[in-house]
Amino acid sequence: MAVLIPIWFYVFSSLTYVLAAVVGNLLTYFAFKLYNFTGKREQKFLAYAMGFITLGFIILSAANVYGYFNFQHCFPVCQFDVTDPNYTLVIKAGNYAYYFTSLIGYILLSMTYLKSIKIDKFFGIMPLNIAVFVQTLNNGFLYPFDNLVFQLFHLIAIVILAYINFNTITNYLVLKTKNSFPVMLGFLFIGSYHFLMALTPFKPIIFAAAHLSLLAGLVSLLWMLVQVNRRG
Amino acid sequence: MQVLADILRVIQREGGTAKPTHILYKANLSHKLLKTHLNLLMEKGFVEQKQYGDKTYYSVTEKGVAFISEYRKIERLSSAFGLPI
Numbered sequence: 001m002a003v004l005i006p007i008w009f010y011v012f013s014s015l016t017y018v019l020a021a022v023v024g025n026l027l028t029y030f031a032f033k034l035y036n037f038t039g040k041r042e043q044k045f046l047a048y049a050m051g052f053i054t055l056g057f058i059i060l061s062a063a064n065v066y067g068y069f070n071f072q073h074c075f076p077v078c079q080f081d082v083t084d085p086n087y088t089l090v091i092k093a094g095n096y097a098y099y100f101t102s103l104i105g106y107i108l109l110s111m112t113y114l115k116s117i118k119i120d121k122f123f124g125i126m127p128l129n130i131a132v133f134v135q136t137l138n139n140g141f142l143y144p145f146d147n148l149v150f151q152l153f154h155l156i157a158i159v160i161l162a163y164i165n166f167n168t169i170t171n172y173l174v175l176k177t178k179n180s181f182p183v184m185l186g187f188l189f190i191g192s193y194h195f196l197m198a199l200t201p202f203k204p205i206i207f208a209a210a211h212l213s214l215l216a217g218l219v220s221l222l223w224m225l226v227q228v229n230r231r232g
Numbered sequence: 233m234q235v236l237a238d239i240l241r242v243i244q245r246e247g248g249t250a251k252p253t254h255i256l257y258k259a260n261l262s263h264k265l266l267k268t269h270l271n272l273l274m275e276k277g278f279v280e281q282k283q284y285g286d287k288t289y290y291s292v293t294e295k296g297v298a299f300i301s302e303y304r305k306i307e308r309l310s311s312a313f314g315l316p317i
Contacts, residue, residue, distance in 0.1 A: 038306070038310070179309070182312070228309045231301070
C-alpha cells in the first residue's frame with residue numbers, strides 16, 4: 001500500500017518538520033546544558049536522545065523542503081515512486097536517514113528511564129546498527145518503495161514511545177508539576193503522530209491529522225521549555 | 233551540587249546574609265560538612281565571608297545568585313522528564 005499524502009498539505013508537513021528541527025535544537029541545547037551541569041548518565045542519555053531525534057528532523061525537513069520545491073504533481077494523491085528520479089532519491093534517502101536517527105534517539109530516550117544500562121554499551125553495537133541501515137537503504141533503492149520500512153519504523157516507534165509515555169505519565173502523576181505535564185502531553189502527541197502515520201495508507205486525511213498531532217506535541221515541549229526558563 | 237544549592241538558598245532566604253549557625257540548622261548539615269561546602273562556595277565565588285565585630289556572616293554574591301537561578305532551571309528541566317538531579 002502507498003502512503004497517501006494530500007497535495008494541499010505538503011507545505012504544512014514540510015513546515016512541521018522544520019519546526020520540529022527548531023524545537024529539537026532547543027531541547028538538545030538545554031538537555032546538554034543539564035548534562036554538563038550534573039554529569040549524570042540519565043541526563044547523558046537524554047541529551048544524546050534529543051540530539052539524534054533532532055538530527056532526524058533536520059534531515060527530514062531538508063528532504064521535504066527540497067521535495068516541495070521540486071514537486072511534480074501526481075493526482076489525486078502522490079505516491080513516492082511516481083515522480084521524477086531525483087525527487088524519489090532525495091525523499092527516500094531523507095526518510096531512511098530520519099527513520100535511523102529517530103529510532104536511535106527513541107531507544108536512547110527509553111534508556112534514560114532504564115537504570116542499569118550504560119551509554120557505552122549502546123554505542124558498542126553501532127557498527128551493527130549502521131550495517132543494518134546500509135542494507136535497508138540498499139534494498140530501498142533496489143526495489144520499489146513499498147512502504148514496508150515506513151510502517152515498520154512507525155510501529156517500532158509506537159512500541160518504544162509507549163514505554164517513554166508510561167514513564168512521563170507516571171512522572172506527572174507522582175509530581176503533578178507544571179513542567180511534567182507538557183512533557184507528558186508532548187510525548188503522548190508524538191506517540192499518536194506515529195500511530196496515525198502508520199495508518200496513512202488508508203486515507204490521505206490521516207496524514208494531515210498525524211502532522212497536527214506532531215505539531216501539538218512540539219508546542220507542548222516548547223511550552224515546557226518556556227516554563228522551565230522563566231525567571232524566579 | 234544539591235547541597236551547595238541548598239546552602240545558597242538558605243542564605244538567600246535569610247535576606248542574602250546568614251550566620252553559619254542558621255545555615256547549619258536550616259540546611260541540616262554537620263559542622264564539618266558545612267565548613268567544607270562553604271569553603272568550596274567561597275572558592276567558586278558564590279559566597280563571601282563577612283566579619284561584623286566578632287561574628288562571622290556569609291553573603292551570597294551576584295555569581296551565587298546567578299548560580300541559584302540557573303540551578304532552579306536545571307531542577308525544573310530534570311523534574312519535567314522525571315530524572316534525578
